[in-house]
Amino acid sequence: MNLLVNIDVAELAPAEAFYTQAFGLQPARRFGNGAVELLGAQTPIYLLCKDAGTIGAGTMTRDYARHWTPVHCDVVVTDLESALSRALSAGASQEGAIREADWGRIVTVADPFGHGWCLLQFRGRGYDEIAT
Structure with missing residues (x-):
């Protein structure tokens, strides 16, 4: 696929x-x-x-204000602060502080078109740190 x-x-x-x-x-x-x-x-x-x-899906019309969707993309980076700085300089909006997790670090941003993105920096074995 x-x-x-x-x-x-x-x-x-x-x-x-x-x-x-x-x-x-x-x-x-x-x-x-x-x-x-x-x-x-x-x-x-x-x-x-x-x-x-214009029609986006079903009867819903496209709206480029910030919106939520259950499907989103993560961008895996090696240096979270640098990636965040680059995204903000390009026009992204930061949505909350950088958060720590057992698998690494995350910060959420929105692009200028309302789409949400997560910037991830893995630590150690990444998601394998929490896999069961």
């Missing part, structure tokens, strides 16, 4: 700038003016330009 990550955004150019600056992704293929493929993660990420107010 191959997994692709699609992220709806209201404007493609600022979204591309954010994701390349915040997470170090690189633009690859472009699909007209409506989408760009970003590489550099373990799976390709596609930014899809979709107007606010």
